[in-house]
Amino acid sequence: MEELPESHAWLSLDDSPSYGSLGQDQVPVINLNSPNVMKLVGYACKTWGVFQVTNHGVPVKLVEEMEGACRKLFTLPIQQKLQAARAPNGVSGYGVARISSFFPKLMWSEGFTIVGSPYEHARKLWPEGYSSFCDVIEEYKEEMNKLAQRLMSLILGSLGVTLDDVKWATLQGPSPALQLNSYPTCPDPDRAMGLAAHTDSTLLTILHQTNTSGLEAHKEGTGWVPIPPIRHALVVNVGDLLHILSNGLYTSVLHRAMVNRTQHRLSVAYLYGPPSNIQISPLPKLTDKVHPPLYRPVTWSEYLGAKAKHFNKALSSVRLCAPLTGFTNDHNGVQVG
C-alpha cells in the first residue's frame, strides 16, 4: 500500500504529536538484582506507572521462541488468520483491538488474544503444527506468572503491605491473558495509530517488544515519552486494578503504540489480574480518615465488563463520590463518546 487510507488517518499532517520530553525524562530501567529494588519499583510505580526490568529471570530463549511464534502467526495468509477470528462477543482469537469501537478511525495493527487454552484457535491456524505453538504459549505464561508474582510482592512491599495482608495474591490467578500485537509497516506513520492510548485493566502487564520503537507512555506534565526497546528487558505497566488496590497511589499508565515506515513491529503483552472472584478494593492499610477509600470493591471480571462498556471512564465508574471523567485523548485524534 502506497498511501494511508482516510479510514486510518488519525492525525492531520500539522498536528503530529510533540514529545514533551527531549530525552530528559526517561522511563526508569530497573535491574531486578539491585539491592534496593523494592524502593526503585515503588518509586517507578508512583511517578510513572511504567518501568523496564532487566535481570528478570525469564529465559532469553523462551522470549525469542515466543517472538518467533508471534511472527509466524501474523505472517500467515489472512484467510488462515480469519479462521481463528474472535467471535463478536468473545475475548480470544484474531482481530482488531477490543477498544477499536470507541474510536472513529481504524488502528494500524492486528492482534491475537489468548485467554485460557490456546488450542481451539491454534488448531484453526495450524491444523497440523499447532502443538509446538501451544507449548511455547504455555511455557511463556508460566514464566510470566512467576515474574508477575515476584513483581507483585515487590510492589506490595513498597506499599508497606505483606503478602499476608493480601491472601489472594499468593493464590493462582485466573487464566491470565496474552495479547499478541502486530504493527505492519505503514506508508504514513506520522498520521497513523498502531494502538490508541489506553490503560490496561490489569494489576500489571508485562510486555516484550521487538527491536523497533513505537511504544509510548504518557506522563503528567511531560507528555508522550517513547519507551525504547532494550535488548532482553521487559516493560512493566501498572494497570487499573493496581491503581484501585493502592488507592490511587500507583497510577495506571496511559500508553499507546505508534507505527513505523520500514519495520514490522511485534509485541507480546502478558496481562496479569487477580483470581476472578476476588473483590479488589483499596488496601485497608492505605486508608484512614484523611485518606478515605477512593474506589468501591470490584472483581476482575466485573471490571473488564466496565472497561468494555465505558473504556476510559471505567475507573471513574467504580470511583466513590467523584465525577465521571475520563482521560482526554487530545493527542491521538477524535474520540467517540
Ligand SMILES: C=C1C[C@]23C[C@H]1CC[C@H]2[C@@]12CCC[C@@](C)(C(=O)O1)[C@H]2[C@@H]3C(=O)O
Ligand atoms: C484480560 C483482558 C484485558 C484486555 C481485555 C482482556 C483481553 C485483552 C486485553 C487487552 C489487550 C490490549 C489492550 C486492551 C485495553 C484491549 O483492548 O485488550 C486490553 C484489555 C484491558 O486491559 O482492558
Ligand SMILES: O=C(O)CCC(=O)C(=O)O
Ligand atoms: O505494542 C505495544 O507496545 C503495546 C501493546 C499494549 O499496550 C497492549 O497490548 O496492551
Ligand SMILES: [Fe+2]
Ligand atoms: Fe496496553
